[in-house]
Amino acid sequence: MTLVKFNNGHRNAVNPFFSDVFQSLLNDSPISDRLINKTPAVNIAxxxxxxxxxxxxxxxxxxxxxxxxxxxxxxxxxxKKVENVEEGKKYSKKEYAYNSFVRSFTLPESADQSKIEAEYVDGILKLNVAKKEEAKIQAREIAVK
Known part of the structure; x- marks a missing residue:
């Protein structure tokens, strides 16, 4: 029996959440990991x-x-591009590593675009985007009449 995977541009029109059973088997290999552009995980609060x-x-x-x-x-x-070169007896060994990614975020209207700070600590890039004064939640007590 031969497995043939058809890709006609449509995911699964009946159930968009259905994942192909064989997709993980065909894509789980060390070679495919190098070909996939990996983007960092993001937390937004x-x-x-x-x-x-x-x-x-x-x-x-x-x-x-x-x-x-x-x-x-x-x-x-x-x-980031890393190049390691080791030279020895009539041979040269070169190893290259090249990593890159791009992530884009659409800021809401309540974001103050003039007050954005970034800090990189322990492998985590932290971005703080201040809110506009009028967008900050104002807490107050409502009197009952």
Whole structure:
């Protein structure tokens, strides 16, 4: 029996949450892991005064990151190229590693685009986006009449 996988551009129209049983078997290999562009996991939280975005990006330095704001889209990208060269008796061994990613976030209207801070500590890039004063939650007591 031969397994033939058809890809006609449609996922599963009947049930979009159905995953192909054989997809994990065909894609779980060391070779496919190198070909997949891996993006860091992200945690996004909202507090009373700001939005907090955390990206898990271990092995990088703060110089590897590029953070841009274009209108209301915040883009975080990183690029790291590592080159190890060992020279010995009439041979040269070279190993290259190249990692890059881009993540973009659409900021809400309540975000203060002039107050964005970034910090990279222990493999986590933390972005704090302040809220506009009028968007902060005002707590008050409502009197019953």
């Amino acid at each position: 909202e507090t009373e005064n700001q939005f907090e975005i955390e990206l898990a990006a271990p092995g990088l330095s703060k110089e590897d990151f590029k953070i841009n704001l274009d209108k209301n889209v915040l883009s975080v990208s990183a690029e």
